[in-house]
Amino acid sequence: MPSSTAHVATDRPERYIRQLVSHMGHKATTEIAGDGRGVITLSGGRCVLAPDGDHLMMIATAVDADALAGVQDVVTRHLLRFATREELKVEWTPPLKGDDTQIVDPVIADYVLTHSTPADELLHDLVAETREATGSAATMQISHDEGALLTMLTRMTGARLAVEVGVFTGYSSICIARGLADGGRLLACDVSTEWTTVARRYWERAGVADRIDLAIAPATETLRALPATPTIDFAFVDADKVSYPAYYEEIVQRLRPGGLAVLDNVFLGGRVLDPAFQEEHHVAMRDLNDLIVTDDRVESVMLPVRDGVTIVRKR
Numbered sequence: 001m002p003s004s005t006a007h008v009a010t011d012r013p014e015r016y017i018r019q020l021v022s023h024m025g026h027k028a029t030t031e032i033a034g035d036g037r038g039v040i041t042l043s044g045g046r047c048v049l050a051p052d053g054d055h056l057m058m059i060a061t062a063v064d065a066d067a068l069a070g071v072q073d074v075v076t077r078h079l080l081r082f083a084t085r086e087e088l089k090v091e092w093t094p095p096l097k098g099d100d101t102q103i104v105d106p107v108i109a110d111y112v113l114t115h116s117t118p119a120d121e122l123l124h125d126l127v128a129e130t131r132e133a134t135g136s137a138a139t140m141q142i143s144h145d146e147g148a149l150l151t152m153l154t155r156m157t158g159a160r161l162a163v164e165v166g167v168f169t170g171y172s173s174i175c176i177a178r179g180l181a182d183g184g185r186l187l188a189c190d191v192s193t194e195w196t197t198v199a200r201r202y203w204e205r206a207g208v209a210d211r212i213d214l215a216i217a218p219a220t221e222t223l224r225a226l227p228a229t230p231t232i233d234f235a236f237v238d239a240d241k242v243s244y245p246a247y248y249e250e251i252v253q254r255l256r257p258g259g260l261a262v263l264d265n266v267f268l269g270g271r272v273l274d275p276a277f278q279e280e281h282h283v284a285m286r287d288l289n290d291l292i293v294t295d296d297r298v299e300s301v302m303l304p305v306r307d308g309v310t311i312v313r314k315r
């Protein structure tokens with residue numbers, strides 16, 4: 001099924017989604033999903049509209065190339081008509097050929113999202129508030145399907161001690177905390193009091209605040225201060241990429257046999273696969289990905305979930 005995407009710079013993606021869905025609802029089937037995505041279904045194709053920080057992400061799919069051109073055309077024309085106060089640049093490209101290499105075809109990513117246990121109202125509220133409070137930084141938040149994966153993996157390990165590196169506004173910590181065994185605790189590491197203030201509020205609302213210990217300090221310091229014994233059941237790493245090798249080492253040493261560590265963004269938007277990218281964090285992530293497959297202490301699997309997720313299990 002042919003598909004294409006357009007990533008349109010604008011600071012009002014939500015407004016355009018509402019306008020398009022409302023206006024086109026007269027001629028097409030339209031809906032707004034709980035997470036703010038709009039879906040417009042036309043004869044022969046559909047377009048999913050998603051807010052993406054300071055961009056509007058549009059994913060068009062259709063039965064054939066002509067129908068795809070029709071979907072693109074009708075959505076683009078309406079969007080440009082609503083943009084009375086700014087000049088929007090709408091460029092449709094085949095998936096995987098956008099500015100930032102998207103390893104996972106956005107059409108598949110959307111299908112995966114809508115076929116994983118959905119996020120509840122609280123997580124949707126957190127997504128909306130994060131977008132409002134942090135602007136383009138909101139893209140750092142994990143996706144709903146990734147959150148469902150974290151809850152499931154935490155539950156499967158029967159985790160009594162979990163560690164998270166990179167809290168931001170608390171989405172992943174809520175997902176991990178929800179999967180903890182009775183009496184289990186999550187050590188949540190971050191350097192930002194501003195962002196974790198939002199997290200604390202949502203931990204309270206989610207009823208998990210009493211099982212989370214927040215450590216505001218560079219995470220390598222927090223991890224090194226833990227006893228050097230294998231007590232960690234589950235870990236999630238989603239912070240500054242250049243420090244991933246250090247986080248991995250500190251965590252693997254302390255992971256109990258059978259414990260899991262999950263590393264996010266191991267593709268770095270596709271840059272790890274392209275030797276042209278040689279900045280420090282590209283090299284660090286590439287080297288770590290190479291190291292993990294040869295590390296006898298663990299077995300590992302790298303999954304094309306969003307920006308790439310590696311799961312390692314301590315032998």
Ligand SMILES: C[S@@+](CC[C@H](N)C(=O)[O-])C[C@H]1O[C@@H](n2cnc3c(N)ncnc32)[C@H](O)[C@@H]1O
Pocket residue numbers: 140141142165166167168169170171172173189190191192195217218219220238239240243
């Ligand atoms: C990608 S965001 C985490 C997103 C989060 N997992 C979620 O679900 O919303 C990265 C976080 O890492 C934090 N961070 C950056 N450098 C850090 C460091 N040296 N130690 C601990 N946290 C750090 C940032 O403050 C930011 O909140």
